[in-house]
Amino acid sequence: MTATTIMPEARSASATLRRNFWRGVWRVMKRKPSRMAGVVIMAGFAFMGVFGPMFYPEHLPRDTSALYAPPSWAHPFGTDFEGTDVLALVITGSRYVLLTGLVTAVITVVLGAGIGLFAGFRRGRWDSVLMRITDMKLTIPGLPLMLVLSTIWKFTSAIEMGLVLGLLGWGGVARAVRSQTLSLRERGFVEAARGLGLSTPHIIGRELLPSMAPYIAMNMLIAVTGAVYAQVGLFFLGVLPFEANNWGVMLNLAVFGGGALTTTAALPYLLAPLLAILLLTLGIVLVVDAMDEIFNPRLREE
Amino acid sequence: MTLIGVPGRSGVIAVARRLAGHLARGLVMILVVTTISFLIIRNIPGDPMAAKYEKLVEQGMSPEAAQQAVNVLYGFMPTGSMWEQYLDYMKGLARFDLGQSLNVPGTGVGTVLMSAAKWTLIPVLAGTLLSFLVGIILGVYAAIKRQSKVGDLLAISGSLLHGLPQYVLALLLAAIFTTLIPILPAGGTADIMFEPGFNAGYIGSLIQHATLPVVTYALSSYGGWILAMKSSVVTVLGDDFILAAELRGMKRSIIFRYIARNAILPLFTILALSLGMLFGGAIFIERIFNYPGLGLMLIDSITGRDYALMGGAFLLITVAIIIANIAADLLYTVIDPRVRSGGEAA
């Protein structure tokens, strides 16, 4: 299936293909309502990240007479250690978390796909050198390394954080893209395109990349979740600079400061960010499930 | 006629050559990783002595006593230029000497690592194997029923569990089983009142303490197995030889075995690799359940600036991953005849 879409002579029909593609997307989405839910959740998070903080003042109001207040209409998830609304924290904190995730994902995918494509395309010495480096990266344990790095660098901004996570995380994508490239090569596309007198950038940009785009897009989504988890986890362990509304900081303070694992008062403070992560994961899982079916004809045959 | 696939003489030679190549590459990798981690670790800023002192006085120790407790550690701080330290470290490594721990002064890093490793290995191994077994069984089921609601649910729940970070699971389980319904211990390895050894009380206590870490680990890795097995089975189901076997009138049970064996093959590799990763993988679980394994030790070694111990931990993780890679490859050689005879793995 993918084969026909990248054959040069098929490009005349690309407009129809695109239309068919969107119709296919719609069909796939429609078949399971859960996938729609996934898209809605993702859209909700995107909205929250972009516009959420605009609904709140720069410094969130606090009520020092209601520390760790239980859930109520005014505070659906109660309040934190200094009486700030937990829901407001989760919403305003989403921007940092999601921005980091996005930056990480972009870097992971750009670097990973670039290196993977290059290695798979060039093969030979370049390939083995790049793959050795990739192996090495995969060998150095990520989380411990981040723990150590966090004492050396201060990740003050979301972008900086994402940058580091991205630079640490491209290994898996590079490998996967390389093997995809190799398998496409094996199927003779590159030689065929060469035979047609197409240039290397053209072959990579117009032939290889599009056929891998869905795959890369899925990896990107997965990288977003990976980055969100990594940073929230590091904040949770308390090694990253403080941001009162960061989800990980909330987890940390709930557990280690509020005793959320000991008594119930700080439990809403713990559960709100956990729920946010759970929802985000669910959204991404459902969307990836849909993408999987859209792009993987084997699963689609029905 | 021999119908049993025993690797021939040429097969053995091929395996040996593969192994030699792996070992050589592994050594280079160890060298590079060690150097990188050495450079990073030795450049961690911070004053562990001051931290220790301040902590002790905050805890209520008198300033004099705290000062004394801290003074003794200076002898274990690395001295000399970075290059000298590096050479010393490498020389030590060549003699399998990882140096002395600063956190537990006077104790070899190897000893500290080994005693922590056992508390990571046992639960993580148990968790991995448990999730592997359950995951592959349900994975086959999910693949066969992939057009039905049950299969869908299995796949989605698998992705969700696979997607959720370990600390979310661990926190949820801890909140439930140690806070809301406190039926399981929140930390430790066993009740000290039991004489360690092969007696029911001690082993029972061990199991009780390991339950939450094992279950968390199993839950968080189960999703991966079910997904991997499902997609592997789906791939094999589409293979020609399955249709061929069907068209030759093979019994369902035999075809099922064909599918299972072919589908599980790539998973064994993942299993071997994930066993290699386990040395570095349980930080959150151990932190949340206060289980004294390598993860907790690593955190301690970082906050205590125990350079030697940190280096040792990184080395252990690296070596484990490299060994796991080699093991995975050799395993493949044993179970996949295509590789065994020196060909390329599919």
Add this chain to the structure above:
Amino acid sequence: MKRVAAVVSLLSLAAVTVTACSSTSTGGSSAGGGVFTTIDGFKPGLDVNGPINPWNPKGNMFQGYNAMKLGWKKNHLTDPNQFYPGIAASWEIAPDNSSITLHLQPNNKWSDGTPVTAEDVKLSIALAYTQGSTAFSVDPGAAGAASDVEIIDDHTVKISQDMSNPSVTFVRGVMDSFVVPAHIWKDAVPANFWDTLKAARGEGAEAEKARAEITAQADKVLAFAPAKDVSAGPFTLERMNPGEALLVKNKNFYNAANVGPDQVKLLNYTGNEQIWNYLISGKLDNAPFTAVPADVMKRIGQTPGNAVVKGFSPVSVAMAFNQSKKPYDNVHVRRGLAYLINRDEITKIASPEGGTPALTTTGIHQKPAEAWLGSELSELEPYKLDVAKAEKEFKEAGLKKTGGKWTLPDGKPWKFTINVPAPFSDWVSAAKAVTSQLNEAGVSAEVLTSADYPLYLSELAAGKYDVGFWLVALGPAPYNIYQRLYGASNGWSILGGKIKHSAPGKDGNWMGSPETIDVKGVGKVNPGELTGKLNTAPESEQKAIISQLAKAANQDLPVIQLWDYVNTQFINTNRFTGFPENESDLLRETSGVWIQLGMIKKK
């Protein structure tokens, strides 16, 4: 099917063993004197690899249980030289602090039956030299070091102070020494140790070499690991695992007849939240000082038998300024900030159970401050929340308020950045509350955390922060109290009995206070020199010096004191009785000390 059955039977076996476990443990505690369960506050993270060695930070010797000192310090507000008996039954201190004569417990034996003698004490002192304690130091500049150790008889030892560089804390330094059995430890130091020590006291290359020789022993002593615990304490170590340690009664202990519990179980912890869980489940008979959130405190109180004992803990937490950074060099800025910070609210948010809001900033914990200063305390400026006064101070400092925000005199924005180490959640919440209060008052403020405590302290010392949290008031010795404000971190250090001042940014001077302060009603003082004097001044003079220092600190505000720690301890009276009362002078010693003094009895 067969496999399933096997799994089921395995599971049921586990269930049986679990129930078996609970029955044996309760059975164990009902027999004899019972099991006393606690944690060792000095040893977070018990380590099975630790040697049975009191000097090793991870050594499995627990103060008061199987690790013995000559005496146990009383928690006195002002006098550092009061003790309960340990290895020493009684002692005489020379009036000028020049010597202390120790009389050992007459009937004390090591757990292996060997008597405890003066030889044990002397060898333990030799070991202490290798580790460098305050009283037993080969450092030529050290104040309050011993000059001679003399065995008077089998049970009497006299230790003299080097009076060329004396300190009031000499006696404390002596009494605070561990004692280990000479017959086990004799190989840990070379036989010619005392000759080497004598040589080390001299001057020149020879002495230098001898000193090096002694300190070179440090690692060996620290790593020394006896195969078995031979203790003169009330308990000996029976076994450990990574989660717990079990100690059993030492029949040879001098006061064994009065030791209540038969066994002591020390639980491991790596974070406070574990201690909270232990407490809620009612497991612990005693937990030393632990920071506890309000709701957790409530839950702990609901567990039958649980009770709280509170006492004085000579530690306060303060916000310290780096006066090399603008605008914190201006005392009016510091005062203005002090007027804006609501310490009651901060304490309520960050440490409701473990602290009391500081009444003012003196550099001393509230309790000893009353004892030292008396009525003078009330005359000091309390820096109560007062926005008007704050504005006045800020204006005096030249700060401007535009659009509801304070800016620097040159009109540039002012960002108040406060640094705290990330792992200390109470400090983090306190810092956050401070910034919230300041933001509400128009001072743009933010919290920055460092990944961990070592990093925090090194960056603080390197002068990288504007403002950071800092422990102060470490009593009871008055010198210790004020060296936190006017000690090495503020440029003053004692070298060979002389006070030396380093300029801000040099030699660890990150606070950067002016060298002299014109204190209202006192005149110009050099706080560092005054602090140094506290080391040697007789008690009669100390009061006056402290009064001057308190006034200086209150007026100049090198730090803003936030809250004074309260030593909140937890006890459970279901199984044992005889715990110390509120404000007892034993609250800073471990429950091992309470037990060996014969206080704790089985119910």
Add this chain to the structure above:
Amino acid sequence: MSVTSDKRAPGVRISDLSVVYRTGAGELPAVRGVDLELEPGTITGVVGESGSGKSTLALSMLNAVQPPGRIRSGSVEIDGLGDVVTLGGDDLRKTRGRHVGYVFQAAQNSLNPLKTVGKQLLDLGRSHDVDDLPGLVKEARSLLDRMGLDGARVLDSYQHELSGGMRQRVGIMLALVLNAHVVVLDEPTTALDMITQATILRIIREVHEERGLTTLVITHDLGVVAEIADRLAVMYGGRLVEQGPTREVLGAPKHPYTQGLLQAIPRLVGDIDEARALPGRPPTLGTIPPDGCVFRERCAVRMDVCETGEPPVLTIGPRVVACHTAAGDGEQKETVTTGPTRGEEQA
């Protein structure tokens, strides 16, 4: 060979066979109204481009159309077995392999890569309740030997140790070892080199005769058919457009599609320019026109009636052709007028 004639070669009659695939756009026909008779002891070749439905037809012979496809109507009668389409469960399974042998395309991996050929042979024997397994192995060995291989060695080999030609012979062996008398070969020579192709075709021919088989060969290669088939059937767009004795069809094709195919073959002698490819592309499942002639889009002699009218199926002696242009040539077997869509003709 001793096994040659313990049973007479059975005849096979496919009538009115329609196979549909379920897709997002509804059920689409892959094979429509096919009538084909395999006479006992003959080799019939089915030729068509990819997507013509020939493989689906082949799978129908074993009632093994894979989901989402299904046989909607029609029957496959095999002498001594009855209608395969109505078989199910164990009866169907035992028919496969035991009575009808199926040989996969050579390029496909029709063997379990993790087991030796011998082990898979034993699995096959157990599946069909063969009591005399050593006898089965002996039979397999002799079959392989017969096909010019070292039987013992091959049985001890894994798939990846065998070349394409060897795999194909193993496939033939597995199809015959249980003594099936109807054999379906799906693209038996595709992806093999010329010499191996010739060998395989020779083997097929010889074994066919020796064992008294009724053989169906599916291929896209007219050359293969020309070489071995007694009868030839041409498929296009799921329909049989022409069939008859190989020589006759190839010598004088009646259907424009068959004519086009023949013209497209470059000859060894003659001008290469004489070979003219058919214009356009073959239809896929989704683009087969529901009404009228399936070939009209590419037909050089298209008429108006082709747009709407289903071509009549005409029987001319031993030959059958379905084309409007041939309408005058012979006796009309069945006339289907305008409008019938997707299999309504069966109603």
